[in-house]
Amino acid sequence: MAKILRRTRKKKKKKIVENISSDYNQPIKQTIEENKTFVNAELGNSFDIVIREFKLGKKNPIKAAVMYTDGLADKDLVHNYVLETLMIDVREAELNQQIANSQDLYNRIKEFSLTGAELTEITTMKAIFNHLLSGDTIVLLDGFTNGFGVGSRGWQDRGVQEPSSEQVVRGPKDAFTETIRTNTALIRRRIKDTNLWFDTQKIGKRTKTDIAVAYIKGVASDDIVSEVKERLQKIDIDSILESGYIEELIQDETYTPFPLMYHTERPDAICAGLLEGRVAILVDGTPFVLLVPALFIDFFQSSEDYYQRSDISSLLRLLRFFAFFLAMITPSAYIALTTFHQEMIPTPLLISIAAQREGVPFPALVEALMMEATFEILREAGIRMPRAVGSAISIVGTLILGQSAVEAGIVSPAMVIVVSLTAISSFVLPHYNIAISVRMIRFCFMILAAIFGLYGIILGLIIMVLHLASLRSFGIPYLSPMAPMGIKDQKDALIRLPLWMQSRRPTYLNKQDKIRANTKEPKPTRQ
């Protein structure tokens, strides 16, 4: 199916052309005036670009200019460490005319005057724009074709808050933010290892979004790291606004309802992934960090599993798998049993279902589709609507659609129970994207059940398992460690054994640094 779709897609690929009016790669011009005109012309005199001209030195002053983007640059930093040092300190430190006219002035400013921590020398107009639009401050001197970019990034951000999508009862409550720097700090704070490497690049012709590939050198498999980098390199797009863009552009298989990359806003989950040998992809501008490879069972695990007792974590994991099947199968099983296999229902139950269906004007499939669709609409409404009308929606949803539909005899109470069960079960899954997969698959199963009964459901399950087995995430089979089976990896798959039993990293991810712990079972040292 996927192949057919792929073939039909038009193969004409259009190269994205940067809309450049002038040659960006030209060197910086000699005079401040020229540079100022050029920058202003290129940026269309945008009012957030601040260009401050001043004179440098006491005797024979030379013209200089400082440029920064208002809002992106930290104004205090610009005032205290750039403007003040250049205008006051340099003046007080007597400038020798001899020096001033030569390259030495430039070096002096670089070595003694600019007190900002990040300092880059820039030579081209392109560099000016890159730094300027990233929030850095540009310092230009009259007569020099070299300039400075002083790191002064500092804009308004949200600050580290609680995660909104993956809540835990026990565990860290911080979440990634929209700023990549904060995010790398959140990871670095947890893993103080020299082998934690960040590999950065800018993707997006226009957005020039900062992307960082994070991994622990030696733990993460080199194959996976280089695969991730290669795939990122192949991206040719004008904008990256969210990590979802990256996910869609580099995932192994598009035509699948299952997520092949894991995303989370929890730094602890990312760190756990890195320590297992996975690779994280951080994207500036979004709190959602990607983690690859992502396997089927990862979506049934919550980071809280590792903070709680292992026995309850194991039970909860099994419960999640059970809920997954409930969410997927319940409506279709109801349809199959009530329209094909009535003999399988115990007599008293059948009588009560029959009594409820008495007078319901629709066949079971239509009834189920109607209720499921209604629920999906309600759910979608619940996400998008303004908070203020939330209570109104819930009243309409529960009272009118639930109770009244039953009282009016349009749907049977059993159907309402089935739909509620599916809905609640799908919320048990700790990751939203696997819940989305279930939502889609559920409808296929319902139609299969209405056509073939239980045979259809089994058929669907077989197809689904075959499909799952065919998937790979960055070279790792999606169903690992179930298929291919890894006996040792079962310690942290369907169930979670105590940490001291898990001395090895997942074997399907690691080929090199395999041992992660060497702790014996805890026992009192003295009796």
Next chain:
Amino acid sequence: MKRKIMILLLSFFMCLITAGCWDSHELTEMALATGLAIDKEGDEYTVTAQVLNPGEIAGAQMTNRLSVSTYSTTGKTIFEAVRRLTQTTPRKLYLSHLRIIIFGEELAEEGIGRAIDFVSRDHEMRTDFTLSIAKGMRAEDVLKILTPLEKVPANKVFSSLEMSQDAWAPTKVVHVDELIDSLTSPSKQAVLNGLYVQGDIEIGSTLDNVERVNSPTLIKIDHIGVFRHDQLIGWLDEEQSKGFNYITNNVSNTVGSVACDKPGRIVIEVINTNTELKGKTENGSPKMVVHVTSEVNIGEVLCPIDIMKKKNISDVEKKVEKKMKDIMYASIDKAKELNSDIFGFGEVLKRQVPKQWKNWEQNWDEEFTNLNVDVKADVKIRRTGTISESFLNKMEKNKKKDE
């Protein structure tokens, strides 16, 4: 290209739609039959189905319509009659949830073999329903009776049969596979439990019957019908039925009483029995040994006896053993009289002395009537209840004093 894909997809969905759904039927299109009564009418069968009215059983709002209705029709064969029922019922009869099939006595006497074929062949029927005979009446009359407590009369009959088999013993629940087994076996004969309507059938089929505290018309379960091949040839009474169940190891719990030495009775509750059948040869002729081991409790003491004394207890045990033997012999005698090996003695002999069995196989009927059966009973009293001496004794003494 697009066209091709469209055609491919379309034919795929056509496959789904045309091949699927053929055996799907909505719950609202089917009439759930819980009971089926089969009678003979000349050379035609009359089939009566008891059909549920689900809304009246489990619906949110009940009206005063009845929870079940019966439909009946005749046909040359059972299947034909069942399908002809759609002429009168608005929905197709659905037989998977059948609880009971009742044969009229007249039909049973003529032979039930032909009627069973459909029952065992039809894929819709599960095998967990029971079969019974309407004793001395037409089967359809039994299905007409409304029962208190259970809204579905067929269910009431089914659970009565099971409960009384479990707690009272002279009842035998027979499922269809077991019946066919007995019908086809040369060394065993079939039995079916009997049931009948006590009271006026007309009143029984109206709501009147369930609106009174004591329903005037009731369905009673009693007696076990003895078959020879597929024909009903006689009935075991309550004692004999109990004996039958003892021999066939089908007693789980029952109550019986024995007379004391002094006037009065002592009642025992059988809590656990196990029967072993042994086949032997004695001077070239077959012999059966029936050995019943039984654990009993004392349930009622209605005579002046000190049950704390060991001797008295073993006395009672002996009496119970004798009583058990008596009822078993009574049941064997009745079976011999009817010349029907309902206990499956022949099967036991065939298994345990297969060589000699060949000599008797041909005229097993005759051998059975002359069969030497030795019944042994082993009774142990386990508990005597929560009081030791009956307060009746003290009461009696006080009475005497007053006199």
